[in-house]
Amino acid sequence: MGRDKLFSYEIIAECPHTGARAGKFYTTHGVIEMPCFMPVGTQATVKAMAPFELEALGARIILGNAYHLYLRPGVDVIEKAGGLHAFMGWDRAILTDSGGFQVFSLASLRRVSDEGVEFQSHLDGSKHFLTPALVMAIEEAIGSDIAMCFDECTTYPITEEGAKEATLRTIKWAGLCKKAHSRRDQALFGIVQGSVFLSLREYCCHALVDMDFPGYAIGGLAVGEPKALMHEVLELLNKFLPKTKPRYLMGVGHPLDMVEGIARGVDMFDCVLPTRNARNGSVLTSMGKLNVRKKELKEDFSPLDPNCSCYVCRNFSRAYIRHLHKAGEILASRLCTWHNLHFMLDLARKARRAIIDGTFPDLLEHCREVFGDEAD
Amino acid sequence: MGRDKLFSYEIIAECPHTGARAGKFYTTHGVIEMPCFMPVGTQATVKAMAPFELEALGARIILGNAYHLYLRPGVDVIEKAGGLHAFMGWDRAILTDSGGFQVFSLASLRRVSDEGVEFQSHLDGSKHFLTPALVMAIEEAIGSDIAMCFDECTTYPITEEGAKEATLRTIKWAGLCKKAHSRRDQALFGIVQGSVFLSLREYCCHALVDMDFPGYAIGGLAVGEPKALMHEVLELLNKFLPKTKPRYLMGVGHPLDMVEGIARGVDMFDCVLPTRNARNGSVLTSMGKLNVRKKELKEDFSPLDPNCSCYVCRNFSRAYIRHLHKAGEILASRLCTWHNLHFMLDLARKARRAIIDGTFPDLLEHCREVFGDEAD
Ligand SMILES: [Zn+2]
Ligand SMILES: [Zn+2]
Numbered sequence: 001m002g003r004d005k006l007f008s009y010e011i012i013a014e015c016p017h018t019g020a021r022a023g024k025f026y027t028t029h030g031v032i033e034m035p036c037f038m039p040v041g042t043q044a045t046v047k048a049m050a051p052f053e054l055e056a057l058g059a060r061i062i063l064g065n066a067y068h069l070y071l072r073p074g075v076d077v078i079e080k081a082g083g084l085h086a087f088m089g090w091d092r093a094i095l096t097d098s099g100g101f102q103v104f105s106l107a108s109l110r111r112v113s114d115e116g117v118e119f120q121s122h123l124d125g126s127k128h129f130l131t132p133a134l135v136m137a138i139e140e141a142i143g144s145d146i147a148m149c150f151d152e153c154t155t156y157p158i159t160e161e162g163a164k165e166a167t168l169r170t171i172k173w174a175g176l177c178k179k180a181h182s183r184r185d186q187a188l189f190g191i192v193q194g195s196v197f198l199s200l201r202e203y204c205c206h207a208l209v210d211m212d213f214p215g216y217a218i219g220g221l222a223v224g225e226p227k228a229l230m231h232e233v234l235e236l237l238n239k240f241l242p243k244t245k246p247r248y249l250m251g252v253g254h255p256l257d258m259v260e261g262i263a264r265g266v267d268m269f270d271c272v273l274p275t276r277n278a279r280n281g282s283v284l285t286s287m288g289k290l291n292v293r294k295k296e297l298k299e300d301f302s303p304l305d306p307n308c309s310c311y312v313c314r315n316f317s318r319a320y321i322r323h324l325h326k327a328g329e330i331l332a333s334r335l336c337t338w339h340n341l342h343f344m345l346d347l348a349r350k351a352r353r354a355i356i357d358g359t360f361p362d363l364l365e366h367c368r369e370v371f372g373d374e375a376d
Numbered sequence: 377m378g379r380d381k382l383f384s385y386e387i388i389a390e391c392p393h394t395g396a397r398a399g400k401f402y403t404t405h406g407v408i409e410m411p412c413f414m415p416v417g418t419q420a421t422v423k424a425m426a427p428f429e430l431e432a433l434g435a436r437i438i439l440g441n442a443y444h445l446y447l448r449p450g451v452d453v454i455e456k457a458g459g460l461h462a463f464m465g466w467d468r469a470i471l472t473d474s475g476g477f478q479v480f481s482l483a484s485l486r487r488v489s490d491e492g493v494e495f496q497s498h499l500d501g502s503k504h505f506l507t508p509a510l511v512m513a514i515e516e517a518i519g520s521d522i523a524m525c526f527d528e529c530t531t532y533p534i535t536e537e538g539a540k541e542a543t544l545r546t547i548k549w550a551g552l553c554k555k556a557h558s559r560r561d562q563a564l565f566g567i568v569q570g571s572v573f574l575s576l577r578e579y580c581c582h583a584l585v586d587m588d589f590p591g592y593a594i595g596g597l598a599v600g601e602p603k604a605l606m607h608e609v610l611e612l613l614n615k616f617l618p619k620t621k622p623r624y625l626m627g628v629g630h631p632l633d634m635v636e637g638i639a640r641g642v643d644m645f646d647c648v649l650p651t652r653n654a655r656n657g658s659v660l661t662s663m664g665k666l667n668v669r670k671k672e673l674k675e676d677f678s679p680l681d682p683n684c685s686c687y688v689c690r691n692f693s694r695a696y697i698r699h700l701h702k703a704g705e706i707l708a709s710r711l712c713t714w715h716n717l718h719f720m721l722d723l724a725r726k727a728r729r730a731i732i733d734g735t736f737p738d739l740l741e742h743c744r745e746v747f748g749d750e751a752d
Contacts, residue, residue, distance in 0.1 A: 044699060048706040051691070073674070073699040080675055081695060089691045298449070299456055315427070315465045319457060323420060323449040330424040330706055 007187040007214040009034075009246045009267075015360040019238045019265035022355040025215075025246050027145040028185040029085065029093040032060045034246060034267040035351050037253060037344040038095060040275060042068050044078075044088045047275050048330075048337040051090045056311070057338070057345050060092055061145070063270050066138045067099025067106070071121050071128075075141045083143030095270075096144035098135050098177075100151040100191070101219070101251070112152065114169060132176035140183045148217060149177040151191040156224040163195035170219075171207045178211055189215040189248060196229045198236050205240045216241050217248040218266070222257065231260060238265035255284060255347055256371035262351050263364050274344050278336035281325045284343040288370050290318075292336065297322045310342035383563040383590040385410075385622045385643075391736040395614045395641035398731040401591075401622050403521040404561040405461065405469040408436045410622060410643040411727050413629065413720040414471060416651060418444050420454075420464045423651050424706075424713040427466045432687070433714070433721050436468055437521070439646045442514045443475025443482070447497050447504075451517045459519030471646075472520035474511050474553075476527040476567070477595070477627070488528065490545060508552035516559045524593060525553040527567040532600040539571035546595075547583045554587055565591040565624060572605045574612050581616045592617050593624040594642070598633060607636060614641035631660060631723055632747035638727050639740050650720050654712035657701045660719040664746050666694075668712065673698045686718035 005026045013022040025032045039046045039054060042065045046054060054062060064084055069075065081087035084094055103110065107119035116131035132150045139147035150173050152166040170193040181188045190208035194200030208216060218237060221230050234249070241247055246267045252258065253271020261269060274284065281293040285305035292304070303313035304321065312321075312335045324332035347367075354360040381402045389398040401408045415422045415430060418441045422430060430438060440460055445451065457463035460470055479486065483495035492507035508526045515523035526549050528542040546569040557564045566584035570576030584592060594613060597606050610625070617623055622643045628634065629647020637645060650660065657669040661681035668680070679689035680697065688697075688711045700708035723743075730736040 043703045043705060044696070045703075045705050045707045048710075050707060050710065052687075072703060073695070077675055077695060077699070081677055081693065087693075087696055087699075089696070299453055301457055311428075317457065317463075319449070319453060320420070320463055320465070323453070323463075327419045327421075327448060329419060329421050330709055331421045331426060333706055334424075334426065334710075 006185075009215070009244055011243070013356040015263075015355050016358070017361045018263040018364065019235075020262045020351070020355045020360045021265060021267070022352045023246070023267060025267075027061070027093045027187070029091060029145050030060060032093055033349075033352060035258075035262045035348050036060060036268055037258065037348040038063050038268060038270040039341050039345075040270055040272045041088070042272075043072070044069060044084060046341075048279065048333045049341070051088065053338065054090070054341075055092070057342055058349070059341070059345055062090065062092070062094055064094050064096045064142060064144055065099065065102060066096050066135060066142060067102035069096075069142060070099065070138050071123055075138050079141040083141075085143065093145040095146040095248075096139050096142055096148065097250070098139065098148040098150045098191075099130065100148075101153045103130060104153045104155075112169075114172060116150075132173040133180040136177050136180040136188075140181070140186060143183075144186060146187045146189055146215065147181065148189050149174045149191050151193055151219055154193065154195050154220050154223075156195065156220075158195050160197050160200070163193075163197050163200055167193045167200045167204050171204060174208055174211060178213070187214040189213055189217050191217040191219040191250070192237060192241075193220045194233075195220055196225050196233060198232065201233050201236055202240060205237055209240065209242060213245070215246040215248065217250050219250045221249065222252045227257075227260075230257075231264065234261060234264035234266065241265070253344060254371070254374075255344070256367050256374070258344070258347065259351060259364055259367040262355075263360070269348070274340040275337050278340040279333040281322075281332070281336060283336050284340050286370070289374060292318060292322050293325050294322070304336075304339050305343075308339065308342065310339050312336075312339040312342075382561075385591070385620055387619070389732040391639075391731050392734070393737045394639040394740065395611075396638045396727070396731050396736045397641060397643070398728045399622070399643060401643075403437070403469045403563070405467060405521050406436060408469055409725075409728060411634075411638045411724050412437060412644055413634065413724040414439050414644060414646040415717050415721075416646055416648045417464070418648075419448070420445060420460060422717075424655065424709045425717070427464065429714065430466070430717075431468070433718055434725070435717070435721055438466065438468070438470055440470050440472045440518060440520055441475065441478060442472050442511060442518060443478035445472075445518060446475065446514050447499055451514050455517040459517075461519065469522070470520040471522040471624075472515050472518055472524065473626070474515065474524040474526045474567075475506065476524075477529045479506060480529045480531075488545075490548060492526075508549040509556040512553050512556040512564075516557070516562060519559075520562060522563045522565055522591065523557065524565050525550045525567050527569055527595055530569065530571050530596050530599075532571065532596075534571050536573050536576070539569075539573050539576055543569045543576045543580050547580060550584055550587060554589070563590040565589055565593050567593040567595040567626070568613060568617075569596045570609075571596055572601050572609060574608065577609055577612055578616060581613055585616065585618060589621070591622040591624065593626050595626045597625065598628045603633075603636075606633075607640065610637060610640035610642065617641070629720060630747070631720070632743050634720070634723065635727060635740055635743040638731075639736070645724070650716040651713050654716040655709040657698075657708070657712060659712050660716050662746070668694060668698050669701050670698070680712075680715050681719075684715065684718065686715050688712075688715040688718075
């Protein structure tokens, strides 16, 4: 593609009744049709999946994680391999999370200052000090198509004072990240923090928009707050984030949350739940969630989801997959992961189609009916 | 294929210098080119592999296990699914081991009599009584292409008296199995026992050949006896087993043991080691074994085996696969299993080709050089 299109976001269609939009985002490793769901490949692999399978599922972009890859195998290894794409054999787009979330959720003995975060590795207890500039160096070495700013991710609940401090630091770090970032073939996204405090969210949003990032992420949501609050924040940001840039709701990937996010102008989603739940035998179907380990499925020879056309549903029965789970077989994780990723990727594609066709509100209504009663 | 060819063994070529032969065996689910290696799918799945991958690897026949499937998910489930082929989504050939080996190695509190074996399940301690007739009913319900007789598998070392008792019982049970077996689309193989006692082996062999099975397995070898003794037994049986029937050396699958077996007239092999070792990071290469977890591979960006053309070696490096193993990722098991199965299936194909081309002794010599110094 022409250099001029790189990291531009093109709106294809907008829903007249909601904030949903269909678009295209141009990266070094291909065009990403949005809205999109991004399978999570924390440790340089989407758990249980091979790259050719992700391609077959139509995934255009997957996630990597700077924190995890920095600790293991180490950035030098990935750099010598020629970057993460070459290292893991994936030549479509990759987005790397900065590690902000992981430093604040996984690592121990944190000491946070305006300069950065000192922490101990969750793997071996070794000490590290991550600064915005170092995180940029890590993400550039990894060579993802989209890098995230280093941010301070807050938990829920948090006091307004605490949220304010983290938000101001996130803004400061965003500036330092932007200054340190130099790879032309990599887009750097800002991350809006501010917990559930609308004034903080608005303040953070304006500060980041002033820095003119090619895309914006929304962090610190879906961390335990009521759905109504999450929706309020999304509606607020939908007003203030530039229409011509992609918006990414971090860590959100329950089917209904995704569609509700799309209705509020969000374009990109990721979540470990579809893959993690799959490994525990919980699958997403057109009728809602299903636990494959249930005794009642022992002689159920129908597919996981009779309305699904994925490889798994075309070839295997609930009874067989239940057996694999009970027997602790790797194929159990593989098949359920495959199906769940198909479900999420397909739901994003359906949403896109519906936005273009003008039927998005129907899809939203349908998802509310099927998934409305569920917790994660 | 014509009914007349079903379960016939056709010799294509014979090595003039060794006992090696290349042939074809006709089953209900396709023609099997021999010599062949059979991936082990104990619990209705070849661990870490999907059926389409086994097809891509060129596997024509895989193993199932009557003992394991009888205990879980239960024969009724498999029967209702339409048999094991339908249950696991595999439409090439399947051989089922009778469970003799498992009853004597896994189950506890065994009581063996001429009628059968009473034992407790290794899964839940439940009590079961397996008789030759019941094992036949199980294997017929499973619907494999090749069923094995129920036998008494001896450990090593064992007294000649103990081996004799087990051998006589194995012969008796073989007769009962043959009488009870009725599926026309399933071949029933006899199993020669007799430990390392040549007179017992010869006696058992003659007794089973008199019963005229469509194929013969050699059990109770590679259970700890010196290689020289194993080879002696194979050489003996190569003299007395009918040339026009396939011979299957049970549980043997170290590369060199397979080629040495082929040199002594064996056609079929199976072994859990290529798949089990793969999950522990031990892979087979054209230069011998390699442990992928080794520190020295941290920045080794060459493939597992530079002389291998499999999907794994074409797409991933040792450094990446080492990382996956260290991180405990499922893909680690998948990639190493894929490669190891490719290695074994390819080695069997190479042996076949060499027998046809008249170069089998060279291959044998080469395998002795590469794998001669290794233990399992
Ligand atoms: Zn499906
Ligand atoms: Zn290979």
